[in-house]
Amino acid sequence: MERIFILGAGAMAEAFIKGVVSQHLIEPQRIRVLNRQRPERLRALNDLYGVTPAESVREARDADVIVLAVKPYDVKEACQSLTPYLDGQTIISFAAGIPIRFMQEATGGRAQIVRTMPNVPVAVLEGAIALSAAPDVDGDRIDQAKTLLSKLGTVVELEESMMDAATAFSGSGPGFVSFFLEAMELAAVDLGFSAEMARSLLIQTVVGTAKVLEEWGLSPTELRERVTSPNGTTHAGLTILSERNVQQAIADALRQAQLRSVEMGTEYTEPSEA
């Protein structure tokens, strides 16, 4: 890959730069970054990672991959600004909820669109990233996008119709897990732990559980069964969670998040001057 052009210089752009630069996928100066109004942010990214601040969207012309890292409501304007400089480049979009079709229309069909849904842990290169490519995207372009994004975490390719589900599951997942952990932490303090001790045991418990699932290749059901002896402490606690139907509440939460993702996609892509 010769050059990457990143439109948008916020949190997601930085996570992407960090992943790609730390893995030496491309020389940092071959990555050009542009935002709208904060040149000091571009200078900071240059200081931190050695990427090149772009002066104009025109520089997208020379890139093979363009990363769209603007907020969903800025996608239309960003695509329109890119259009004169497009000639078949791959656009990797991070914008939550914005359909491929919308970006194809906004760019006049002059780019190959790969839509992704990353989650917050991409910032520490432990993300879960759903990816969906337009039907006209060449296989090697999809592989290239997957290789780039795999530096930020685990990449899963899906049909676009699954992207709202991915937004609800892995996209909102860190928020759902944090909700559960927040309750665990409060309960631990109630049991007598200091706040610091509760936090430290909490984080290690969740990191350790995730590692056991990964390294031992167990399903959550298998691990739960392994740690639950009849009439033991875990059994006593899980009985309360089952009686309160927490499983159903979680299923309902994901469904509601998926519905909201569908709604948001419509809100941001409806014509603004109707």
Ligand SMILES: NC(=O)c1ccc[n+]([C@@H]2O[C@H](COP(=O)([O-])OP(=O)(O)OC[C@H]3O[C@@H](n4cnc5c(N)ncnc54)[C@H](OP(=O)(O)O)[C@@H]3O)[C@@H](O)[C@H]2O)c1
């Ligand atoms: N943050 C996450 O964890 C996360 C997770 C999943 C998906 N995403 C998606 O990633 C995208 C970026 O999110 P973020 O959190 O990185 O946003 P952010 O921190 O607000 O950054 C957005 C950037 O876009 C720039 N920008 C906006 N319109 C522009 C335009 N027309 N031309 C050039 N630059 C423009 C802004 O520049 P100025 O500051 O100069 O205005 C800013 O640098 C969003 O679509 C979001 O849905 C983010």
